[in-house]
Amino acid sequence: MAGAVFAEEHRVLYYEADITGKLTTANILNLAILASGDQSETLGVGNAEIHAQNIGWVILQYNIDITRRPSVGEQIVIKTQADHYNPYFAVRNFWLETSQGEKLVDIRAIFTMIDMEARKMVRIPQVMMEAYQADKVKKIERIPNPMQLAETELPEVMHNFYHVRFFDIDHNHHVNNAHYFTWMQDPLGAEFLTQNEVVNINIKYESEIRYGSEINSYYKILPAVDGIVTTLHQIRVDNELMTEAEMKWRAVTD
Structure with a gap:
């Protein structure tokens, strides 16, 4: 109950x-x-x-x-x-x-x-x-914890930079949790995001991100298994892990 x-x-x-x-x-x-x-x-x-x-x-x-x-x-x-x-x-x-x-x-x-x-x-x-x-x-x-990008992989995987703006902060005085989805998915690019539909997201928040921070959004696209593509993501500030996620995607068919 x-x-x-x-x-x-x-x-x-x-x-x-x-x-x-x-x-x-x-x-x-x-x-x-x-x-x-x-x-x-x-x-x-x-x-x-x-x-x-x-x-x-x-x-x-x-x-x-x-x-x-x-x-x-x-x-x-x-x-x-x-x-x-x-x-x-x-x-x-x-x-x-x-x-x-x-x-x-x-x-x-x-x-x-x-x-x-x-x-x-x-x-x-x-x-x-x-x-x-x-x-x-x-x-x-x-x-369960999301599958993790190994720290040794970070120099080789793709990443984008983002700046935390005043309007990213919510009433709890930290970054609105929804913004992490944008920072993680945006680097995948328009072609990937229009050709694939996300079906599962496992996201874990490790530390709060504050106003003015410069973040690195790392990601890795794994090979498809049974038609499902998995992407791994990390948000880091000054190389400190702030958030990580595992996302699963299927190809758009319509």
């Missing part, structure tokens, strides 16, 4: 899509987090309430399965549910569905809570998780 499911409708807007007319992976994440934020507000544990206690949520890892990205103008339903938690970690589920109930995207996320000033992990207040009706457990269900 897990927490109550929260749902809200959304029409995909033109500025949420890429050149293919489909919702970007970054905006899939933005909509998911919007829904969880709206649920928190309805339960009285939204950002205003938790920030008043000098604490905030931080996402550690996502696993995202994509059956189909919705298109501009399509009416979708975003659902979310606080699943289970222990004193330091919480697991939340998200789904994007059509109005008819066809599942489009399935997301599992691991969160922790930090002191907003010290930027260090703190215990999650139990009263907060009780508001979500999530299950308390001793050990959370971990998401």
Whole structure:
């Protein structure tokens, strides 16, 4: 048994899509987090309430399965549910569905809570998780780590440079998690991104990236296996690993 499911409708807007007319992976994440934020507000544990206690949520890892990205103008339903938690970690589920109930995207996320000033992990207040009706457990269900680029490979693999701008920073005072998807996928190039459709993303956040940072986005495209291409990604600042991801893609057939 897990927490109550929260749902809200959304029409995909033109500025949420890429050149293919489909919702970007970054905006899939933005909509998911919007829904969880709206649920928190309805339960009285939204950002205003938790920030008043000098604490905030931080996402550690996502696993995202994509059956189909919705298109501009399509009416979708975003659902979310606080699943289970222990004193330091919480697991939340998200789904994007059509109005008819066809599942489009399935997301599992691991969160922790930090002191907003010290930027260090703190215990999650139990009263907060009780508001979500999530299950308390001793050990959370971990998401497997993404396949990793070896550090010895970095001089040989492809990479792009990006500068962290003021508008990349969110209300938690660090880079909006959705921006990492753009930094990781953009270097793959227009030809790859229009000829392939992402079907799974496993992304793990290691350290926070701050305003003004210069980042290196490394990537490697592995040979296709059974029609699925895997790409490996790392975001580094001053050679320190900040985020890594493994993405799986299938060729566009229509």
